[in-house]
Amino acid sequence: MHEHKCHCHEHSHEENRHRHIKNHAEDCACKACARAANIFDELEEEVEEQNREFRREIIFLLAAGVLFASAMIVENFMPQYEGSALLNGVYLALFALCGWPVIKLALKSLAHGGFFNEYTLMASAACAAIFTGEMSESVGVMIFYRLGEALQERAASKSRRSVKSLLAQKPMEARLVEGDEVRIVEPSDIKKGDLVRVLPGEIIPVDGVVSGGISQLDCSAITGESLPAAVSKGSEVSGGTLAIDGVLTIEAAGPFETSTVSRMLEMVQNAVEKKAPTERFITRFAKWYTPAMFFIAAAVFCVLALTGYPLTEALHRALVILVISCPCALVISVPLGYFGGIGSASARGILVKGASVFDNLRKVTTAVFDKTGTLTCGRFKVAKYFPADGVSEQELLKTAVLAEKGSVHPVAQSICREMPEITLPVDAEITELPGKGMLYKNGKDCIVAGNSLLMADYGVISPAMPNDGTVVHVLKNNVYLGCIAVADEIRQDSYAAVRELEKLGLHTYMLTGDREEVARVVCDKLEMSGYRAELQPEDKVEALRSICGGDLCRSIFVGDGVNDGPVLVTSDTGIAMGGFGSQLAVEVSDVVIVDDSPLKVAELLKIAKKTRTIVWENVCLAFGIKALFLVMGVCGEAGLWEAVFADVGVALLAILNATRAARS
Secondary structure, eight states: OOOSOOOTTOOSSOSSHHHHHHHHHHTOOOHHHHHHHHHHHHHHHHHHHHHHHHHHHHHHHHHHHHHHHHHHHHHHHOGGGTTOHHHHHHHHHHHHHHHHHHHHHHHHHHHTTOOSSHHHHHHHHHHHHHHTTOHHHHHHHHHHHHHHHHHHHHHHGGGOOOOTTHHHHSOOOEEEEETTEEEEEOGGGOOTTOEEEEOTTOBOOSOEEEEEOOEEEEOTTTTOOSSOEEEOTTOEEOTTOEEOSSOEEEEESSOGGGSHHHHHHHHHHHHHHHSOOOOOHHHHHHHHHHHHHHHHHHHHHHHHHHTTOOHHHHHHHHHHHHHHHOTHHHHHHHHHHHHHHHHHHHHTTEEEOSTHHHHHHTTOOEEEEEIIIIIEEEEEEEEEEEEOTTOOHHHHHHHHHHHHTTOOOHHHHHHHTTSTTOOOOTTOEEEEETTTEEEEEETTEEEEEEOHHHHHHTTOOOOOOOSSSEEEEEEETTEEEEEEEEEEEEOHHHHHHHHHHHHTTOEEEEEOSSOHHHHHHHHHHHTOSEEEOSOOHHHHHHHHHHHTTTOGGGEEEEEOSGGGHHHHHHSSEEEEETTTSOHHHHHHOSEEETTOOTTHHHHHHHHHHHHHHHHHHHHHHHHHHHHHHHHHHHTTOOOHHHHHIIIIIHHHHHHHHHGGGGGO
8 A cells, every 4th residue: 555655746836747756656656646657658748749740840841942942043043954844843743742731721621612711822822823834933832831830830739728737636546444444446436424544745535524633734736825724623625635744534525526626627628618719810811811812813814804815914914913912921921920929938938828829918908916836936934033032033943943853844944944054963852743833852852833722732822923924933841932933935026027017007916815914915015906815716717807897808817826727727818837836727828937937927918019010010011012013913014023022022021020029
């Protein structure tokens, strides 16, 4: 039986989660650990397969580009080969290889009655170029198109929302107590009223009530509460929370399917299904542009033919119009503009999952933040000392460190960091009192450090303290020495982040599952517009709607925990803290900030604004030049050379302009 202390699922505050789980699973007989590692292996394999496909596509396009450039050099500098069967064969082969995906999509569209879209227009224009003898131009169009699609797919491949990683956080096992025996079962096998045992370091598999034992629970992944919660007999507990330091026996309220973490998974899945993807600009544009271009070309042909022009001349002008109207400048430069913006953001540690994020950010007026791990470091730090009369801060701290040295509790660790040089005597005896504190004995010295409940056990009435953190009281040889206030530290970047967002015209709010007093202090220090506290995950969604007046399209939400999953997906743009954040938050978000700096939110908005400006510059550039040359083509003043410039030339100009986004 898997009886040792297993921390493989401490997903709330752990970096390099995948490596930790795999390493742990190698030394662990626990099926849950092995399954979690397998899930992450599957995710790694998917990513690697996408990388292999991208590398194959780039190698193919590089080879095609070299062959195309060589053929162009031969055609332009060796007149004897111009129009030769060999050269035309090379162009046709390149056209077939590079253009087949577009032609296949065009044929498929035609088979389903879709006569007017970017694929049919591009295929028609490319075939028209071949028909009129401009084979090099048709090949160039297809190579550039494939390159743009490959780069766009590379960026978009990271944007696929997946809740598969949440399966690794689901409790995969439950210890069912049957008389004097404990049997390992699936959480789905648990029924209401069953007794479940949870060891230190394990995830509670079901919601229920504690029927025996004392422990502290890390609830931050579910509720957002930064401080561990002490539970004992009669306390209600939620599935998905982590038992830190004590063995619990829990009377199940039902199977895993009815637990808090299971309901949260369902909420995320439903939210993902309801959130429709942004329709690509070029697809909407092609709905009217493509039939219009076909109609104009056909009309020019008919008018010229009926007015006495030779059919070859009429056909030539119509095909020139089709070549000019080919939307490759937009098909390529628009996604490349977004890709440049995505690359610029990535260089700054901001991972953007798809171009639609930049479109959504243009209308944002409200930025809403989670607290723990987002605006705060999620790491406790000594905030203040309250020594008793006649006791120095140094003596108070030293005494507390001696007792807390034997604990792995985050509050204890924060106190020990203040005086790391202290070492424990070899003969010291340290006992952890679950849910209360620590007991230290060495010779005649007896030190007690813990909460007010522990002080009451020793007959000490602890003084009232501020409620913006947790307080550790210290008692030595039955003499009260004072207390130490420990609080979650506010990130230094949080102050600047709030100011920058307000300069951009955004209102800033905070949603947290933490206590009212703690939330108020953080909100006041950061000078935010407002906050909501003591929220459950489903409450955060409603609170976000309330803050935004029901218009979620104008909101962004920044969070890090499992509890933020539903609201990250519900908000128009969800931003996750990648270093500190849970795997679920990273997977379901639209943007991931790698270094956890909230200041990057303002940077993201600036990059999005510049990227969209560049994209619309490309749209206007393409439309303007194409409109000019279309008029010239109708009047017979533009031949195929001009058509080539209006198509590929404009595409190259737009691509060069799009690269500016990468230098934002």
